[in-house]
Amino acid sequence: MRPNRLCKAILIGISLFALAEIAAARDERSSGSDHRDSGKETIVVSVWAAADSPSEESLSRGFAVAGLKATIALREWQRRIASNIQIHLPLCEPCIAVDSDQAADAVSLATLAASTDADRAALQQLLNLSENLRRWSDALVEGNRKWGLGRYYMSPTALTDDPLFKKSEQCAKFLAPMLASGRLAEDRSCQ
Numbered sequence: 001m002r003p004n005r006l007c008k009a010i011l012i013g014i015s016l017f018a019l020a021e022i023a024a025a026r027d028e029r030s031s032g033s034d035h036r037d038s039g040k041e042t043i044v045v046s047v048w049a050a051a052d053s054p055s056e057e058s059l060s061r062g063f064a065v066a067g068l069k070a071t072i073a074l075r076e077w078q079r080r081i082a083s084n085i086q087i088h089l090p091l092c093e094p095c096i097a098v099d100s101d102q103a104a105d106a107v108s109l110a111t112l113a114a115s116t117d118a119d120r121a122a123l124q125q126l127l128n129l130s131e132n133l134r135r136w137s138d139a140l141v142e143g144n145r146k147w148g149l150g151r152y153y154m155s156p157t158a159l160t161d162d163p164l165f166k167k168s169e170q171c172a173k174f175l176a177p178m179l180a181s182g183r184l185a186e187d188r189s190c191q
Helices: 003-031 061-086 093-113 117-145 150-154 163-181
Strands: none
Touching: 061 093, 061 117, 061 163, 093 117, 117 163
16 A cells, blocks of 8 residues: 555544544533543534535635645745755756646646635636746756756755745645645735
8 A cells, every 4th residue: 555545544444433423422512421420521522513604715625635736746846856955956948848838737727626716716726826937947947058057056045036036935835734624814924
């Protein structure tokens, strides 16, 4: 079993165990059994309760999933370039093109999945991240062609000092948890 599948299986098992405990506590409460005698206190959380009110700031599930996949693809594209620079390997333009195309496909799928105003607001942040990464990557490829990447290879802080790299990295770190939560939020790094 692959590690990702194992993690998912463990999480599903934990979730099912938690649901079983909640159901058992609900059954005991409805049957009238009293836990005060045992010295333990049972806290019952009703996971099936309706939300107070539907929020306009909630992302649709389809978009949140597609946006998260796009964010991951964008982060992988950035990480591969950064890793090559950090270990002093030359940039591989065909590899960068493949990563760029995969990220663009994932962003296109997220664009198609955007169905609400909150989705479209989050999509704009995702598109900004994609554009910033494309500009950063294109500048590196152009610098590579003109032998202008010496500052990246000579300085250990060149990447972290690069404002476009830093902005893209911060935006990606913000977007992933925001999309995973399903709640719209905004961050300066994504504008």
